[in-house]
Amino acid sequence: MQEFNEFVKDIETYIMFQIKQRAAELTDELKAKDRAPIALAMGAPVAKPPEFVYKQIIESLNEPQIHTYSSPKGESWFLEAVAQRMKNRFGVELNPKTEVFSLIGSKEGLANFIRALINPTTNENEKEIILVPDPGYASYTQMIKTNGGLSYGIELNKENNYMPNMYKVWEKIKKDGYNLSKIKAMIINYPSNPIGATCTREYLKHIVDFCKEKQIWLISDAAYCDIYFNEKDKPHSVLEIDGAKDVAVEFYSFSKPYSMTGFRLGWICGNAEAVSTFGRLKSTIDTGIFKVIQKAGAQVLNSKDGDEYIKNSNKDFKTKQMIIINGLRKLGWEINDNDIPNATFYIWQPIPPRYKTSKEFTDDLLEKSGIVVVPGSAFGKNGEGYFRLSAVATDEQLNEVIERMKLDGFSYQ
């Protein structure tokens, strides 16, 4: 039989689904020893989305022609609501007709944007390069690989305060022997998955200046920009920076702030040429999002209910974060107050030194205690030695996680 293409034929199932599958296989065995799996691998909040969203869905279901094809771009009222949200939240002005496009979740958008950017080749020396954060969202590297490109990991660490100087990185890429003219774009993700790191406005300016100087696209993944714990220091949009629209697009999601993971809704905004090219590609791939979902999304974005929901769920995420942080501290992890993330629901901590690899630790945690987390190695070369726990379950479950770790011998030393 003919083979699938070089970039896809050997691809593995996305790591989170592999982990989910493994937990499902072990469920009976774990239940038998009172260790039913507690899912802390995926970044999927368990809380119910805002009641307001359900009300809007039920109401709009009866509207005439709501059941018909949407446009891949998104309905005009959805795009206008997005532009309004960007203005309200960040003070960013956008033309909803040319600078915004709807997404079937930001994962879909990122994958198709990367597809639009890369000229695929099987020749390793000719491959076009996209710079990605390392550790970073595991999908970036897979999206780049399956589209025939190469990813280059930018090391994020405590020493560079998770905000590396890009001119130094550029020198390093050169020293590593890569052809700089092949670099097409860089991806940033603040607040970050898996670290929970945030960045300053000054750093965003540094990134914009750098991308402008090098004439490469800037892809800002803002999926977590509304999961924050300090009202006075909210995450910024890169589009707040003067001139950012010359080089940048930004991706947003309804999944995390409104717990709407299953609804599959997001948007891309920014540079009009990039949005238009991406949009023309998407018009050949999908036919938009069910208008009922868009309606609920459009209405929650600028509503009091939506803002209240974000405020309350951030309070809940903080409580959950501290259950795990304080629990790990009691188990011997040394966690300084300064190192507790100010955003996201991720806990990123070193594995106990007695384990050789992060996978060895997370497998042990799953098999002995039914605690489902992700090995740091899944997030890039620099993730080895760490594990990521999504503090998204109920408080009871999170307390149970710490209790099981204590009973089953999972102390740091």
Ligand SMILES: Cc1ncc(COP(=O)(O)O)c(C=O)c1O
């Ligand atoms: C950094 C980052 N970007 C994008 C996504 C995709 O989210 P969605 O497709 O649900 O919008 C995720 C999901 O976990 C993520 O962690």
